[in-house]
Amino acid sequence: MNTCKQCNAGFEVTDKDREFYDRVSPVIAGKKYSIPAPTLCPDCRQQRRLSFCNERFLYQRECGLCQQRTLSQFGPDAPQPIYCRECWHSDKWDQHESGRDFDFSRPFFEQFAELRRQTPSQALDTQGTLINSDYIHYAGSCKNCYLIMHADFCEDCYYGYGFKKDKSCVDGFYNIKSELCYDCVDVHNCFGLTGSQDCVNCSSSAFLRDCIGCKNCFLCVGLREKEYCFENKQLSKEEYEKKMSEIDLSSHEQYQKYRKRLEELERSHTFKEYTGHNLEDSYGDHLVNCRNTEYSFDCEDLEHAKFCYQVVLGGKNLYDIYQYGSNLQESYECLISGENSFHLLFTFGGHVSSSDLSYCWYMERSKNCFGCTNMFQKSYCILNKQYTKEEYEELVPRIIEHMKKGGEWGEFFSHTVSPFGYNKTTAQMYYPMTKEEVLAKGWKWDDYEPPAPQVEKVIKAEQLPDKTNDIPDDILNWAIRCEETDKPFKLIHPELKFYREQGLPIPRRSPDQRHLDRFHRRNPRKFWDRNCGKCQKDIKTTYSPDRPEVVYCEQCYLKEVY
Ligand SMILES: [Zn+2]
Ligand SMILES: [Zn+2]
Ligand SMILES: [Zn+2]
Structure with missing residues (x-):
């Protein structure tokens, strides 16, 4: 057992882990520079990455x-x-301007942080061809999209997180290859789904949980291949249509009523120990099509991976990656990296066919760079300064030796290198800390609040008419005061059009609050030891023992639902 340097928790480093660290250790001019086993536990490593x-x-x-x-x-x-985005990708500025010599009298992280503070950055983190999608972040190749994050290949989508290959999806968390979904969490290949969670291949339905292959169903939990079910009861087509004709989801009041009813139905549902399908020798939550993938969450199409989070659309031989995949291979301790990239180490933002980058920050189409930031189509650079291949291969080993002495080699950038206050990063969602705790660790906190949007008037959420059709176009010039946080937020025109066309309610909470609400509908990324509610077998599950849900092992669960 190793002891975490940060939280003192014990954590295991297996022989297989060591094989992996050896496998990705860089070889420079024929010599291997071994990456040591981690000194932080998996959670503290993930927290450190998220704080960037x-x-x-x-x-x-x-x-x-x-x-x-x-x-x-x-x-x-x-x-x-x-x-x-356009200027950053242009030749209007010199990528080497902030380049500098390595100083062997100072720590590497300190020099890197200085370089990053002086090198021009792209305003947002986006890739690929973007059409009418100026307000998306950590996203690429989208058309007519607005405020979607961790999103790729989407069209007409708004307020989404973890959207891949979606069309016309609004207000969602992990919507993959889906269309016309609203307020859905963890849905795959779904069409016309509302207020649902953990569904695959479902269509024209609302308020479903843990359903596969269902259509025309309402308020159902744990169904497979069903049609015309209402509260899990089989109805005839006529009975179902009659019931549905009395329901109007464009009414805020009705929408909330059914959402609460779904929560009641969920409490008596039996859940599987983990969520996922088509897995081989894998262990984690919300995994799809994975082989030999351990302790990972929200991943799809991975092979031989461990401690990976939100890596989708393909990846192989990966450890400690947060986002995003699209054929990322042979990489360790990276975040927001992928798109045919190969052998990235301790890198944030290794994009589009990048390879052999170590300790880099935002690079596109670059190879063999060490400690560089905000560059594209470069190779053999160190701290943004250009070298020849021979010079590079002579200098990098010396920097690695220098980092080893200072305890930096094999560690991701320390929290102090992050440009963001801890409270403004995703770390605060998964590992919340108070201002005092953050400052006590010597990390940053950020109290800055941007000015509220300029609008004709601000209307309180409860003053809105109940039904969407009773809300005038004028609403686009107003801001709505979030019922939860009091923060004003605005609607955009295509969004209002979507609610009207799909017969859905106008939101009364700000986009950020809605995102948090959906986040809290998901289980934490933590495993507890429990016993199967039926056969008493030991299971590992993200349902903590004090939760009300009944949890079964996979075998018992399958007997229950099929
Ligand atoms: Zn720890
Ligand atoms: Zn510009
Ligand atoms: Zn069982």
């Missing part, structure tokens, strides 16, 4: 080159120049 990730606090800024208004993940206090 500002997903939801976006600010109005101006591009430092063309002066156009742009939305940015970096607030007005950020020291580095902020460029819009």
Whole structure:
């Protein structure tokens, strides 16, 4: 058992883990530079990575080159120049301008942080072809999308998190290959689904939980291949249609009533020890099509992976990756990386066919770089300075030796290198801390609040008419005061059109609060030891023992639902 340097928890490093660390250890000019076993437990490592990730606090800024208004993940206090996507990708600036020599008298992380503070950054983290999608972040290749994060290949989607290959999905958390879904969490290949969670291949239904292959069903839990079911009761087509004709989900009151009813039905449902399907030698939660994948969450199409989170659309030989995949291979301790990238180490943002990057931050189409940031189509650079292959292979080993002495080699960037206050990062969602706790650790906290949107008037959520059709177009010029946080938020035109066309209610909570609400509908990323509610076999599950749900092992569960 190893002891975590940060939280003192014991954690295991297996022989298989050691094989992996050896496998990805870089070889430079024929010599291997071994990556040591981690000194932090898996959770503290994930917390450290997440503390670099500002997903939801976006600010109005101006591009430092063309002066156009742009939305940015970096607030007005950020020291580095902020460029819009077009300017950043242009030759209007010199990627080597902030480049510098390595100083062997100082720690590497300190020098890297300094470099990052002086190198122009893209306002938002986006890739691929974007059409009319200026307000998306950690996203790529989208059309007509607005405020979607961790999203790729989407069209006409708004307020989503973890959206992949979706069309017309609004307000969701992990919607994959789906269309016309609203307020759904963890849905795959679904069409016309509302207020549902953990569903695969379902369509034209609302308020489903843990259903597969269902259509025209309402308020059902744990059904397989059913049609015309209402509260899990089989009705005839006529009976079902009659019941549905009395329901109007564009009424806020009715929508809330059915949402509560679903929660009641869920309490008497039997849940499987984990959520996932088509797995081979794998262990985790919300895994789909994975082989030999351990202790991972929300991953799809992975092979030989461990401690991975939200890695989808393909990946192989990966440890400690947070986001995103799309054929990422042979990589360790990275985040927001992928798209045909290979052998990335301790890197944040290794994008689009990048390879052999170590300790880099936001790179596109680059190879063989060490400690570089915000570069594209570069190779053999160190701290953004250009070297020849021979110079690079001579200098990198010396830097590694220097980092070993300072205890930096084999560690991801320390929290102090992060440009963001801990409270503005995803770490605060999964590992919440108070301001005092954060400051006591010497990490950053950020109290900055951007100004409220300029609007004609602000209306309280409870003053809105109950039904969407009774709400005038004027609402687009107003802001709604969030019923939970009091923060004003605005609707956008295509969003209002979507609610009207689909017969759905106008939201009364801000997009951030809705995101948090959906986040809390999911289980935590933590395993507890429990016994199967039927056969008493030992199981590992994300349902803590004090929760009301009945939890079965996979075998007992399958007997129950099929
Ligand atoms: Zn720990
Ligand atoms: Zn610009
Ligand atoms: Zn059992």
